[in-house]
Amino acid sequence: xxxxQTCALPIFLQSTTGSEKDxxxxxxxxxxxxxxIIANFHMNGFRRRSNANAFYSPSVDRFFAxxxxxxxxxxxxxxxxxxxxxxxxxxxxxxxxxxxDNTNCIEYTIEEKNLTVGPANILxxxxxxxxxxxxxNTNIVRxxxxxxxxxxxxxxxxxxxxxxxxxxxxIQCWHAIKLADAIQNILPMEAYVYELLDKPDEMDVPPDSxxxxxxxxxxxxxxxxxxTGNSPDQVLEQIKQMxxxxxxxxxxxxxxxxxxxxxxxxxAEFTDINNVNRLTVGAL
Numbered sequence: 001x002x003x004x005q006t007c008a009l010p011i012f013l014q015s016t017t018g019s020e021k022d023x024x025x026x027x028x029x030x031x032x033x034x035x036x037i038i039a040n041f042h043m044n045g046f047r048r049r050s051n052a053n054a055f056y057s058p059s060v061d062r063f064f065a066x067x068x069x070x071x072x073x074x075x076x077x078x079x080x081x082x083x084x085x086x087x088x089x090x091x092x093x094x095x096x097x098x099x100x101d102n103t104n105c106i107e108y109t110i111e112e113k114n115l116t117v118g119p120a121n122i123l124x125x126x127x128x129x130x131x132x133x134x135x136x137n138t139n140i141v142r143x144x145x146x147x148x149x150x151x152x153x154x155x156x157x158x159x160x161x162x163x164x165x166x167x168x169x170x171i172q173c174w175h176a177i178k179l180a181d182a183i184q185n186i187l188p189m190e191a192y193v194y195e196l197l198d199k200p201d202e203m204d205v206p207p208d209s210x211x212x213x214x215x216x217x218x219x220x221x222x223x224x225x226x227x228t229g230n231s232p233d234q235v236l237e238q239i240k241q242m243x244x245x246x247x248x249x250x251x252x253x254x255x256x257x258x259x260x261x262x263x264x265x266x267x268a269e270f271t272d273i274n275n276v277n278r279l280t281v282g283a284l
Contacts, residue, residue: 051100054141055081055167056089056110060151060160063091063105063141065167071131073178077171078129080226084163088129097134098141102168106160111142162231169232174223176262181219184254185209190217210254212246218254240267247271 051066053074064085067074071092078088091110100108115132134140147157181188187209193199207217214221222239229235243255252272259266 051093051097051105054091054093054100054105056091057085058087058089059085061109061149062144062147062151062160063100063108063110064160064164065171066100066102066105067171069175073175074171075129075131076223077167077174078131080170080174080223081163081167082127082129083227084166084230086127090129090131092131092133093141094134094136094138096137096139098139098143100141106164107143107145108141109144110140112138112140115140166229166231169235170226172262173226173232173235176258177219177222179261180254180258181208181217184257185217185219188217190220210246210251211248212251214242214246218242218246218251236264240269244269 051068053067053069053071054063055065055067055074055078056063067077071090074090078090082088098108115134146152147160151157151160185208187206189205190207193203193205199205207214207220210218212218216224221242225235225238225242229238243251247270255270256266
């Protein structure tokens with residue numbers, strides 16, 4: 001990075017030659033929205049349903065959480081949870097599949113065990129999560145009810161239920177911190193310098209606009225807490241301490257937005273709470 005852009009023209013137009021300016025840049029295939037192939041991976045072609053993305057564990061042979069939002073964030077959640085559950089498959093379901101939610105998804109499994117995810121079967125042993133688009137009209141989701149096999153053991157099933165609870169929390173927490181970062185972090189330098197450029201060793205840049213003591217962005221720090229955490233209470237306590245240790249003016253709206261989107265009251269330990277604890281999303 002040798003300097004900054006000083007004029008308002010888009011960077012790519014500044015180097016355009018006279019002949020290149022006449023090039024028609026419109027292409028109908030890039031103008032598609034809901035009718036694009038990509039749209040089929042989002043809420044099943046924008047048909048809203050609670051379990052568009054269903055998290056499946058081959059080792060337990062059960063779904064353990066569902067999410068109705070974008071599949072990219074769902075895969076990130078699975079990557080976070082891979083520290084506790086290997087081989088997770090995020091299944092993008094079809095409108096014809098059985099509708100389940102986070103209250104009963106652990107009673108369901110995948111009937112078609114030969115489902116291929118990438119180059120391997122969905123039951124193939126691996127640590128890293130995968131994303132699978134379930135073919136239309138295959139109807140692979142099946143209700144099985146009470147736990148069977150090794151997980152019929154009460155102690156093992158209890159551990160799985162704890163993981164089930166943590167997974168649901170992780171989905172909500174990761175969405176909340178990503179939204180807070182997207183809206184409140186006006187200088188996402190970590191994303192630009194480390195992901196889009198080869199940063200020189202001598203260049204020192206702040207990870208985000210919060211001006212705190214963290215060596216990484218708030219979003220990255222929370223992601224690491226979720227990856228290493230074991231319970232919602234533990235992670236929320238660590239996040240609270242993160243805000244306290246990085247109590248800057250720039251971090252206040254970020255923090256308020258995070259708790260509001262997550263649906264939680266801000267902890268009383270924060271020095272700026274006064275008599276106003278929660279703000280509405282509209283006010284943010």
